[in-house]
Amino acid sequence: MNLKLTRKLKEVIASRLMLLITALSSMLIFVMILGLFLKARLILATQSLPELLLSTSWHPLRGEFGFYPFILGTIWVTVLAMFFSIPSCLLTSIYLTEYASAKIRAFIKPLIDLLAGIPSVVYGLWGILVVVPLVKDHIAPLFGYPTSGYCLLTGGFVLAIMVFPVLISVSEEVFRAVPHEVREISLALGATRWQTVKHAQMVPRIKGIIAAIVLGFSRAFGETMAVMMVVGNVAQVPSSVFQPAYPLPALIANNYGEMMSIPLYDAALLLAALLLLLIVLVFSVGARIVLLRIERRVV
Amino acid sequence: MDRRQLEEAFFKGLMIASTVIIVGILFAILAVVLLKGAPLLSLSMLTQTPKGGYYLGKGGGILNAIIGSLYLAFGATFLSFIIAFPIALYLQEYARNRFASFVRLSLDILWGVPSIVYGAFGFTIMLYLGLRACLLGGIIVLTLLMLPIMTRAMDEVMRMVPHELRETSYAVGSTRLEALLRVVSRQALPGILTAVLLAFGRGIGDAASILFTAGYTDHIPHSLFDPAASLPLAVFFLLGTPLPEVQERAYAAAVILLVIILSTSVISRLLTTKWTKFVIK
Known part of the structure; x- marks a missing residue:
């Protein structure tokens, strides 16, 4: 009897404790949003949000906080990274799901996982050692632009490499979710493999593919160190890909912690963090809902 | 060869090319960092903390960052x-399903933050709590960062454990906690x-x-409230110094970091295959 009681007691206590931990952890995201918002309120009280987002003048000491150059910098780096990575990642994931033999897959998959584990400072270091000189000495002269090499193009390229692993693994899952029968029917009708991929897998899965891409880039959006190391960090609206830019995460990393004496500055940087968080939140929730639907339809 | 086959060959070629490029870039990253950094590694780098003037090219090492990390x-x-x-x-x-x-x-979402x-x-x-940059702060923030990764990864493997095993364990009278700890966890180990x-x-x-949270220091932290250096930040700060021979130390720091990470992933693979023996298939 006693033994039974202790076992039951353990069960009850453990389940309560686990519930508590689980509930607290899932609240973390809301706590973060609330915390950042409370701090950022200070600057939102002085200027309206559209004003802050669309003004180009960034002079913290004069109390002018225009986020426009930073937002544009972030968007440009991300768009360039998408441009470099989407075609190659889609092709690679199609190759891995449809064409590659089990042996090749078993060789390549761990390598891609390895790529995911490399820390961002190492990507940044590689960017400085390889991509920066490449852009400066070979690519930019080709187009007749003088550049230091620390520019949008370099940042976009390094970021593209960083999103390869996420993008490949998520889009692989999307392609894998296509029922085998569909593939076989298409092949039996005499379609080539590529036609099968194109008509039976890509077109009906277009939502899933877009979701995979969005998910990959919600990760890329906030990438800080690697981009910051190669993108130049000049607060201006860039007019070409060979010009330096200053993305939002780099702005926070470079200035937060030192400028605590100016409360408005502090609030402005936390507003930048809040913006990053909210953008990532919207994109990743949207993408996940689409992906979940696909999963459900298949299963 | 008709158009369809041409198209097939063309896209297959593209796919192979992009796969080769992606794998090639991985090797290029590893090769460049390892080749540049490995010759610069030295014993003093691994066993000493920075001495006065380290950032101006004088002697010392990055033991502070290794230990801190x-x-x-x-x-x-x-x-x-x-x-x-x-x-x-x-x-x-x-x-319940909804809550889960x-x-x-x-x-x-947290994983993506x-x-x-x-x-x-x-x-x-x-700051609100009145703490300065310290080891404890760094540990707590890293915990928040790791929490979603670890939880979701564990959750996924535990979900793979067949339901029958759990039911068998209930059938012989175990509580839910016992079934989870003794059967599911062991299966998913x-x-x-x-x-x-x-x-x-x-x-x-x-x-x-x-x-911001752990800070950076030349000393090895002695308590949770001391600031702590770390390898990634050592790479970053050393690269930011003006002298080329000090910048080169960043390459060596990156090699140490890469070696730790690569060996973690190798160990994980080895242990996984070893422990899989105990799993009922």
Whole structure:
């Protein structure tokens, strides 16, 4: 009897404790949003949000906080990274799901996982050692632009490499979710493999593919160190890909912690963090809902 | 050859090319960093803290960063395991479907939150509590960063454990907790280990989150309230110095970091295959 009681007691206590931990952890995201918002309120009280987002003048000491150059910098780096990575990642994931033999897959998959584990400072270091000189000495002269090499193009390229692993693994899952029968029917009708991929897998899965891409880039959006190391960090609206830019995460990393004496500055940087968080939140929730639907339809 | 076959050959060629390029870039990154950095490694680099004038080219090493990184990553791995393991268990058996999917979604979102946001948020909280940049702050922020990775990875492997095993265990009279701890966890052990090591690898390589919260110092931290140096930040700061021979030390620091991360992933693979023996298939 006693033994039974202790076992039951353990069960009850453990389940309560686990519930508590689980509930607290899932609240973390809301706590973060609330915390950042409370701090950022200070600057939102002085200027309206559209004003802050669309003004180009960034002079913290004069109390002018225009986020426009930073937002544009972030968007440009991300768009360039998408441009470099989407075609190659889609092709690679199609190759891995449809064409590659089990042996090749078993060789390549761990390598891609390895790529995911490399820390961002190492990507940044590689960017400085390889991509920066490449852009400066070979690519930019080709187009007749003088550049230091620390520019949008370099940042976009390094970021593209960083999103390869996420993008490949998520889009692989999307392609894998296509029922085998569909593939076989298409092949039996005499379609080539590529036609099968194109008509039976890509077109009906277009939502899933877009979701995979969005998910990959919600990760890329906030990438800080690697981009910051190669993108130049000049607060201006860039007019070409060979010009330096200053993305939002780099702005926070470079200035937060030192400028605590100016409360408005502090609030402005936390507003930048809040913006990053909210953008990532919207994109990743949207993408996940689409992906979940696909999963459900298949299963 | 008709058009269809031509198209097939063309796209197949493109696919192989892009796969080769992606794999090639991986090797290029590893090769460049290892080849540049390995010759610069020395014993003093690994065993000494920076001496006066280290950042101007004088002697010393980055022992402070190596120890700091290990403290941070082990501390955070330990803390997040304590939190992640119960959550993963709870999601398996206790949580209702709705609540479980809510928790999973919220953890997935947390996984995507940029590490700089964790850093900024963490530092704000620390200021509020009156803490300066310190080892403890770094560990806590890294814990937040690792928590979603570890929990979701554990959750996924535990979900793979066949339901029959749990039911068998109930049939012989175990409570839910006993079934989870003695049957499900043991079945999922290799996967749990992989989850822990995955989170460890992420944590030790992350720089943006500990930039403000752990700080940087030339000394080895002696208490939780001392600031702590770390390898990723050592790479970053050394690269930012003006002298080329000091910048080169960043390459060596990057090699140390890469070696730690690569060996974590190799160990994880080896242990997984070894422990899989005990899993009922």
